[in-house]
Amino acid sequence: MWRVIKDVFGGHCSKQDENVDACLLKSFNNLLDYLKSGAPELDIEQSDSIIIDELSIALGGGPDGYRATFKDINASGVNDVTITNVRSDLDTYQFQVTLSIPHISTTARYRSSGILLLVRASGGGDYWGEYDNVKAKVYFRGEPYERKGKTYLKLKQLKLDFSVKDIKMGVENLQNSNSVLQAALNLFINTNAQELLKEMKPQLKKDLAEKMSRFLDRILERTPYEDLIEEEI
Secondary structure (H helix, E strand, O other): OHHHHHHHHOOOEEOOOOOHHHHHHHHHHHHHHHHOOOEHHHOEOOOOEEEEEEEEEEEOOOOOOEEEEEEEEEEEOHHHOEEEEEEEEOOOOEEEEEEEEEEEEEEEEEEEEOEEOOEEOOEEEEEEEEEEEEEEEEEEEEEEEEEOOEEEEEEEEEEEEEEEEEEEEEEEOOOOOOHHHHHHHHHHHHHOHHHHHHHHHHHHHHHHHHHHHHHHHHHHHHOOHHHOEEOOO
16 A cells, blocks of 8 residues: 555655755645545545535624524535645645635535525525635644654644635525525625625634545555655755
8 A cells, every 4th residue: 555655646755855845746736636536545535525514604793683504515626626836844844735626516505594685584495606716725734753664744733724716606495485585695695705705714614624634634644754755865
């Protein structure tokens, strides 16, 4: 198994190389391409989706403030991810990678309560979203340890942030509603798409950071550091 993963990277990157980040960029993208079809030896299944159990937003305070909950969120298109930049500090085992995904489509079950656009908007239905030009930055720090004569990294910290250039989203099949309210909701949602995403972001970042941490843990646990970084020329 170790030999397979080592070969996937496409060779060592030298710590002494002034262009080591360019080497890491190539190696990380090689790994991503390999993982897209699934990697049983890393307990990673082939999937083009990320599943998020639930997230909520709140607009306005008081008992009539608008509240919406999204459940069983399925985000597809994530397999088309590319790493566009890598910055590293190999002395402290810190890495920052920039990710790009052209398009993500989402679906979810939706339920809301409260007043929106001067209308009581309580009920449920289906949510959809189309997100174009998604950019993300992921920072992570590892800590070296020895196992069976080899050096590995244990993930100690991971943070991420993301942005979306263009958003289209809406709700449909609303219960206890009518076509006029549904049209008004969709107009409001699309007019305020970036603000709504801002409300979703804290929960999304937390959930995605947890998922990415588990993903990286599996890779780091099974990949000797020496298979990626050569300390000396």
